[in-house]
Amino acid sequence: MSTSWFESVAEAQRLAKKRLPGSVFSALHAGSERGLTLADNVAAFDELRFAPRTAGQSGERELGTRVLDRDVALPVLISPTGVQAVHPEGEVAVARAAAARGTSMGLSSFGSKPIEEVIAANPNLYFQVYWTGSRDDILRRLERARAAGAIGIILTLDWSFSHSRDWGSPHIPERLNFRELLRFAPESLRKPRWLLEYAKTGRLPDLSVPNMASPGDEAPTFFGAYGQWMQTRPPSWDDVRWLREQWDGPFLVKGVIRVDEARRAVDAGVSALSVSNHGGNNLDGTPATIRALPAIAEAVGDQVEVLLDGGIRRGSDVVKALALGARAVLIGRAYLWGLGANGQAGVENVLDVLRGGIDSALLALGKRSVHELGREDLVVPAGFATELGSPAKTHSG
Template sequence: MSIDRRGRTQGDYRLPYRWQFDSVAEAEALARKVLPRAMYLRLNSGAGESRTMLANGQAYGDVTFRPRAATVQPSRATSTTILGVQITAPVLLAPVGALRLQHPEGAAAAVDAAGRFGTICAISPASGHSFNELASSSGSTPLWSQVTTAIGGRDGAEKQIAMVDELGYHALVVTVDSALRPKVPPIRLNARTVVGFAPDLIRHPRWTAKFVRDGMRLGVANRAVGATPDPKARPLAWDDLRWMSELWRGPIVVKGIMTADDARRAVDLGAAAIVVSNHGGLTLDGVPATLSVLREVVEAVGGQVPVLIDGGIRSGNDVVKAVALGADAVLVGRAYVMGLAAGGAAGVGRVLDILQDDIQRALAFLGCASIDELDLSHVRIPTDWASLRSEHN
């Protein structure tokens, strides 16, 4: 599979036998094989000691199911609607930067796979493909555009908003949890620095050959909209959200909410949806797992807007647990990027298929005919999640 000059994926949409996988864990094992060590560590590391990143995943293990006996559900509906868009399952692709480090198809592969599966794909301005390239190749795939003031200030954000509005993007994703840029291992690859990576690159010829053929392109935040990096630019603040709502005609999704107070404030300022997120553990190490605060946020919002969640999701069972605790849908980031590294668009599509199959199987054991039937009665919650306990636990 390859990408044409407009950023579209081309070719056979199947994984070669040696790169097939049946779980996100297997996709991660393949990604570890194909990626140089520095690239894999960049993908699979968190801030500080990675405690928050690891806690995100562990939280899903701490929540257990309450299966139903002697129930038969021959068909289980997984589809749902987010901001007026019907999707095949409550799983969206999160905005992820520097995707071309993992595979030259990058965000184009994510858009292609999302369209084939039937879900929404959110695009980072640092994905490595321009918003225009992705819009021209997206077909009917609904696209969300992540926007920030941290690189080009309000000038850069305003240019981006105008561009994606003209291109037909459905929603803006406004990230509010980055007081500083995420601290991830820096990767600077060019003809000179590649020499220092030579031993690792030789051990990973498949990745190296693709990276060289792709022109060693990584993508830089806001370059696609012509914004000049502003050393005085500050991270997004609440008053920026009000300002953006005056520029943008569509829905605004506020990502990075971890408390009831912030959830209510986002809704008061016009958020059409919110995402419970700690940036995948990439910002402040030591904040709670997203799943552990989900119910607090859901109760604070009170059904006024959809509540989504990201962080630590590695299976359809995790998706079902999040929905049972009140999430309308989840966003997956690392999980789909593992599939991308292993097999491009086909790998991303395989991850989505695995998640949906897991969801359908879990619904059967829980006695649910639809994803909409899930609630707190279907799970057991740790006793120290006091605010989440219900009469069923």
């Protein structure tokens, strides 16, 4: 077995921290402000317990499912995340890993690799859109995604201007010019393996976002695109409905945490929604997504596919989410730590770890398929669930 192999997402995180420059790792790891939501996303899974069986388990388990009109080998999809300077191949390496393990990928419009390159590595790709610029700007980005062959759209709504962290945010430059290289040199020299990977390519980490530009145009910097987003009026549900009308394939809204907004998403015609708080990088103090999942799945799960992202660190976490009504989950930090630890092989390793954990949990629960999971497989403590946006319930659950 390769010495780079790891047996848990926690080990991937440790190896990524060991390999990456401090500011690069911090940008991946941290949440907004105190990190209350980031911590709750993870800790809430630990409050759920299993109700296992001791005899009659199935000798074979089926982990595959169908999400957004595509068959996947396991109920874990790659969530779109921004500039992936943790590795020179970035999103292309992630796309190859997802394809190798039979699952789909979301590509951020703030990604570091052009959609045309990423989709060549994995044709089961959903392009993520922020409501940035004018409707014409958004349509141009949609047309580029359509021309490249994207099979669906992810509209991310769970991101407001939450920039502060109590411990201090890492310095992220606008561009890697000579001055910034001098500033960054001490910490990068302490991580020679990471530096050598980039040296082999003959290129510096690229902080531009090519998918925010029309083909042939110069790509804006990450902060240039971020600035345009900050100056754009936030979308209404009428805007969501309009955008849905521009795309005739699968359309997922990411960022729903309230029952009333889940219903608004259904009314807007979406194919699916993801219960999300942007991985704890939005409004700090928002409840963990797994707490909000049951009420949303009960309210709209018979009308649209319900997914979840936030806090997935083990295959057993995936099983808990499915038992509470999710069709599948999206992962972010988990695969980024794998990418930082060992490139494409590290992302494949993370997916293998999750697959093994899902299979083990199904075996212990006496299930033949992920489709058989239900609330009866869990011990859910009183007061665990948080139902937001429902007039018939208080916010304490």
